[in-house]
Amino acid sequence: MGGKRQLSASLEDYLEAIYVIIQDKDVARPKDVAQHLDVAASSVTNALQGLVKRGLVNHAPYDSIALTERGEELAVGVLHRHQVLTRFFTDVLSVDADAAARCACKMEHAVCDVVLNRLVDYAKFVKHSRPAGVRWVEGTGFVADEHLSEGGANA
Amino acid sequence: MGGKRQLSASLEDYLEAIYVIIQDKDVARPKDVAQHLDVAASSVTNALQGLVKRGLVNHAPYDSIALTERGEELAVGVLHRHQVLTRFFTDVLSVDADAAARCACKMEHAVCDVVLNRLVDYAKFVKHSRPAGVRWVEGTGFVADEHLSEGGANA
């Protein structure tokens, strides 16, 4: 699982955007990607050339964009990191959804597998132990509920 | 505190390195910075020009490097983010020190204030509630100890 990440943050963003757009509308066009990432259309063309060169995307000029198998794997990985971070921020740290997503968007390119896996496990644990567990109380901070029961959130 | 971050990850690294080196040896020279960041000496010269231009560093050619007031503020901010992340990874997630530091090094440029502050609070809380609290058990995962007592880790 995993494997080293060598893709730039920028290309990861493009890959993720393409994946999300395809999920959403079945087909991804350069224009959608440009809007999704808020970049110029020519930046998309440029990025696509890089992704095609790396064998992550299939794209003939003026045609729609498809992910290769490898490209989809990587995109799923990026999205996974994004979602793990977002969920951790909202569920464990009680950060509001907007800020969580915004922060995750940047951090998803930097988080390593070790930390990511621990975040998953920790969030899972907290979820299972709620409402008996650690809670964020506005104006007070994190507090613990009494009588926490059995744990074991896997490994 | 805080204020928007507009400095590139690269320049943040240089600023942080300079700060750490000064802490450590009282004076920072380009060579130290180059070794610290594992870059070519000319890359340091180049970065210094950027930092000087931004008023974050005082540096006359062939002389040692000093941080301006503003530069030191920013450096402290970067280092703080670094340390908060590192401590969270080790203390809360039980990630080993090496991996924690390595990951923090990259994430420190992406984490936002909201999340950072929650990480501080959460780590503080966990620390205060230990050993009665959440623990990582190798081969099992996170577990909760029974009878968690009073909380309140501030806000």
Added chain:
DNA sequence: CCATGCAGTTAGACACATCTAACTTTTTCC
């Protein structure tokens, strides 16, 4: 069926960050 307009691409500029190689300055020390 072709004119218009939008989508997409290409070309060229710019900014950033890095490197190597060559040059300059400073330090060291005989």
Added chain:
DNA sequence: GGAAAAAGTTAGATGTGTCTAACTGCATGG
């Protein structure tokens, strides 16, 4: 004090990623 070594800088190349402006392709509807 000067030669050799070390430290620092400059110059120039490379790679990435962004933009605007101009051009190309295409799809549509008049």
